[in-house]
Amino acid sequence: MKGVSRFTSSYWCLMTLPQWIGPGAVAFLAIWLALLVGGRSGMLHDPGTFWHTTTGELILHEGFIRADPYTFTFAGTWWVPYQWLGEVGMAYAYRAGGFDTQLLGAVTILAAVFAWLTLRLLRTGLNPAVVASVLVLALCAAGSHFHVRPHLVTIAGLAMTLALLTDYDSGYAPLRRLFWLVPFFVFWANVHGGYLAGFGTVVIAAAGWLIFWQIGHPSPLKSWRDAGWLGLLVVLCGAAAFVNPYGTDMLKTWIIIMGEPILKEIIKEHSPLDIREAYSWPILAFAALYLFVLAGANWRKIRVTWLLPLPWLIQTVERCRHAPLFVVAGLIALAVIWPHTRWAARLAKSRPDFYDPNTPTVFRRWWSNVWLPTVTVLIAFGLQMARVPVPVIGSGWARHDPELWPVELLDTLKANEPEPGAPNKLFNDYIDGGFVIFHAPGYKVFVDDRCEVFGGPWLLAFVNAGNAAKETTAASIAAWQKQFGRFDFALTRTNSGFEDYFRTAPDWVCLKRTDTAAFYKRK
Numbered sequence: 001m002k003g004v005s006r007f008t009s010s011y012w013c014l015m016t017l018p019q020w021i022g023p024g025a026v027a028f029l030a031i032w033l034a035l036l037v038g039g040r041s042g043m044l045h046d047p048g049t050f051w052h053t054t055t056g057e058l059i060l061h062e063g064f065i066r067a068d069p070y071t072f073t074f075a076g077t078w079w080v081p082y083q084w085l086g087e088v089g090m091a092y093a094y095r096a097g098g099f100d101t102q103l104l105g106a107v108t109i110l111a112a113v114f115a116w117l118t119l120r121l122l123r124t125g126l127n128p129a130v131v132a133s134v135l136v137l138a139l140c141a142a143g144s145h146f147h148v149r150p151h152l153v154t155i156a157g158l159a160m161t162l163a164l165l166t167d168y169d170s171g172y173a174p175l176r177r178l179f180w181l182v183p184f185f186v187f188w189a190n191v192h193g194g195y196l197a198g199f200g201t202v203v204i205a206a207a208g209w210l211i212f213w214q215i216g217h218p219s220p221l222k223s224w225r226d227a228g229w230l231g232l233l234v235v236l237c238g239a240a241a242f243v244n245p246y247g248t249d250m251l252k253t254w255i256i257i258m259g260e261p262i263l264k265e266i267i268k269e270h271s272p273l274d275i276r277e278a279y280s281w282p283i284l285a286f287a288a289l290y291l292f293v294l295a296g297a298n299w300r301k302i303r304v305t306w307l308l309p310l311p312w313l314i315q316t317v318e319r320c321r322h323a324p325l326f327v328v329a330g331l332i333a334l335a336v337i338w339p340h341t342r343w344a345a346r347l348a349k350s351r352p353d354f355y356d357p358n359t360p361t362v363f364r365r366w367w368s369n370v371w372l373p374t375v376t377v378l379i380a381f382g383l384q385m386a387r388v389p390v391p392v393i394g395s396g397w398a399r400h401d402p403e404l405w406p407v408e409l410l411d412t413l414k415a416n417e418p419e420p421g422a423p424n425k426l427f428n429d430y431i432d433g434g435f436v437i438f439h440a441p442g443y444k445v446f447v448d449d450r451c452e453v454f455g456g457p458w459l460l461a462f463v464n465a466g467n468a469a470k471e472t473t474a475a476s477i478a479a480w481q482k483q484f485g486r487f488d489f490a491l492t493r494t495n496s497g498f499e500d501y502f503r504t505a506p507d508w509v510c511l512k513r514t515d516t517a518a519f520y521k522r523k
Contacts, residue, residue: 024369028115035107041401046147047434056091072425072444080246082253085190086150097384099398106148120335125357140282142324154194159328161198165205169305185240193254208304262456269321290330296341406517417442423488466497473497490520
């Protein structure tokens with residue numbers, strides 16, 4: 001059969017690799033190169049990349065920040081950079097090799113995570129071609145939220161957390177190994193507020209194990225002593241959030257962001273999953289795959305960790321930004337559920353070329369999966385530090401999309417950038433605040449995407465003013481100037497409601513206009 005021979009050959013091609021090259025290395029390089037090519041500009045579409053980097057530099061130069069340093073609208077208002085450690089890391093990466101090195105770091109994190117998950121799937125006995133197909137679907141489902149931002153550590157952190165929980169639940173790891181989560185959670189909490197995802201998952205798993213133990217379902221808990229140690233783990237993981245330079249202010253910021261319902265209306269990544277958008281279809285397909293595999297398991301033998309992707313599926317429906325977290329949770333669950341399903345039993349009998357649980361294991365040392373990716377990343381890093389322009393891996397590869405960012409206005413922005421003490425109030429569209437904060441810090445911006453500074457109602461009013469009738473937009477701008485002082489400059493999106501105002505206002509002159517944005521100065 002052609003199908004049998006094709007899939008059988010794909011297995012042997014991978015398993016007959018030299019002993020010094022593991023399948024994890026192959027998966028890493030494939031994913032790494034694909035992300036570098038596909039994410040050249042796509043992974044730099046988030047305005048947070050800009051102000052995160054600037055914030056990291058401020059912390060390195062001035063110490064820990066406790067007030068807004070960027071706007072003239074909320075200058076001095078309480079604000080703590082709750083992703084401070086990730087921002088410092090981004091600042092160092094930019095110092096080393098600019099946006100190229102930031103992109104390199106981002107794709108290296110993602111490729112490492114998904115290559116590791118590939119290995120977990122391969123160990124089930126699934127054919128490499130099948131595993132590759134699942135991984136492609138998973139990357140498509142998660143890829144819409146791959147950005148150069150500290151949140152990538154949350155994707156990696158949740159994968160690590162779920163893997164440890166799953167290994168303990170399956171009997172592959174002792175309870176004491178879970179205590180490695182405590183120092184990791186301290187690190188994670190200082191890099192990104194997504195630490196709450198890891199802590200919440202630990203709480204759900206612990207509660208589920210306790211319930212399953214009490215009702216007689218499979219559970220790793222065997223005694224109240226085990227339950228006591230698990231309770232201690234939960235307490236210590238929760239306490240990790242307080243080990244930071246801002247104390248309870250970090251928690252306050254997390255609560256503000258996650259508790260603001262208006263963000264779903266104005267920020268796309270906080271909005272519910274929209275089946276009318278193309279990004280949603282891979283997510284729904286991956287969800288269908290997970291639910292199909294789960295449905296094939298014997299419900300009397302089901303384990304808590306097999307169900308952990310479900311809360312993240314619900315979270316993804318409520319806020320599409322959680323899609324990568326659902327995907328990594330689903331991949332880890334698929335690897336442990338699949339061998340226990342009736343689908344696996346049938347496939348092993350009818351198509352062993354697709355799935356063979358008795359596939360002989362080719363022993364390779366751990367370094368066979370690591371050394372080649374490490375060398376490759378170090379070569380790329382060296383080229384970027386030396387500013388050697390090599391396509392894909394060298395300097396000058398990362399670029400900002402001129403159809404999204406006002407890069408063609410940079411010369412004019414810089415030429416008119418105010419000196420210290422000169423009038424510097426810049427009215428700008430919501431998306432461009434971070435761009436200006438990074439590229440032209442002499443301006444004080446009107447707004448950016450730090451929702452914890454401005455608050456949901458204020459941001460919603462701003463967005464609505466830009467989409468309102470011309471008279472309403474003019475009235476809003478007049479009210480803001482009365483409240484915050486007269487604007488000196490304006491950077492607006494071309495053909496937007498705000499640009500219509502400045503284009504026709506008699507006391508403003510357009511210095512430069514492109515297809516993306518326009519820059520105005522008061523006469």
